[in-house]
Amino acid sequence: MSVSVPISAVDPHDTRRRVMAIVASSSGNLVEWYDFYAYSFFSLYFAHHFFPSDNRTAELLSAAGVFAAGFLMRPIGGWLFGRLADRKGRRFSMLLSVLMMCGGSLLIAILPTYETAGILAPALLVAARLLQGLSVGGEYGTSATYMSEVATSRHRGFFASFQYVTLIGGQLLAVLVVVALEQTLSTDALRGWAWRIPS
Numbered sequence: 001m002s003v004s005v006p007i008s009a010v011d012p013h014d015t016r017r018r019v020m021a022i023v024a025s026s027s028g029n030l031v032e033w034y035d036f037y038a039y040s041f042f043s044l045y046f047a048h049h050f051f052p053s054d055n056r057t058a059e060l061l062s063a064a065g066v067f068a069a070g071f072l073m074r075p076i077g078g079w080l081f082g083r084l085a086d087r088k089g090r091r092f093s094m095l096l097s098v099l100m101m102c103g104g105s106l107l108i109a110i111l112p113t114y115e116t117a118g119i120l121a122p123a124l125l126v127a128a129r130l131l132q133g134l135s136v137g138g139e140y141g142t143s144a145t146y147m148s149e150v151a152t153s154r155h156r157g158f159f160a161s162f163q164y165v166t167l168i169g170g171q172l173l174a175v176l177v178v179v180a181l182e183q184t185l186s187t188d189a190l191r192g193w194a195w196r197i198p199s
């Protein structure tokens with residue numbers, strides 16, 4: 001006569017796999033939003049390098065316009081990466097979006113200024129921001145879907161909430177980097193070269 005052993009409803013290995021999947025996707029989301037908002041916080045220091053003008057307000061408005069261009073690309077990124085995720089998988093889509101975001105940030109960090117490249121400098125800055133906007137639009141929808149898919153039915157809302165937690169976390173991290181650099185470096189250094197560090 002065999003005795004049946006009750007199996008726990010929650011497999012600890014399966015739970016660990018789900019948690020690791022949430023951590024991985026949340027980390028990617030954090031990096032995306034950090035990079036996206038680092039631009040806005042540091043544009044105060046680099047606007048004059050790309051939009052030289054006698055009017056400081058005009059420089060900042062030009063930098064803000066480039067920041068807004070990134071938001072215009074988000075719906076396109078959501079559509080493009082949504083299709084890519086359906087065909088190639090969520091993991092591939094999220095990895096590609098994070099690599100694109102890092103590529104856009106690296107491009108901003110090494111861009112020549114208006115003084116050395118002329119009109120090409122702001123044009124490349126716009127291209128980098130469009131790339132970042134496309135990337136963050138793709139990450140946002142794909143990570144939300146992925147987190148909902150890997151969550152258990154009882155914890156779907158909790159697991160998916162980490163997307164928003166890491167969105168705000170990325171913004172806070174960018175602010176902390178600004179504060180740390182402002183406390184350790186002079187304004188002249190930040191305006192001269194140190195604005196490239198957070199990228």
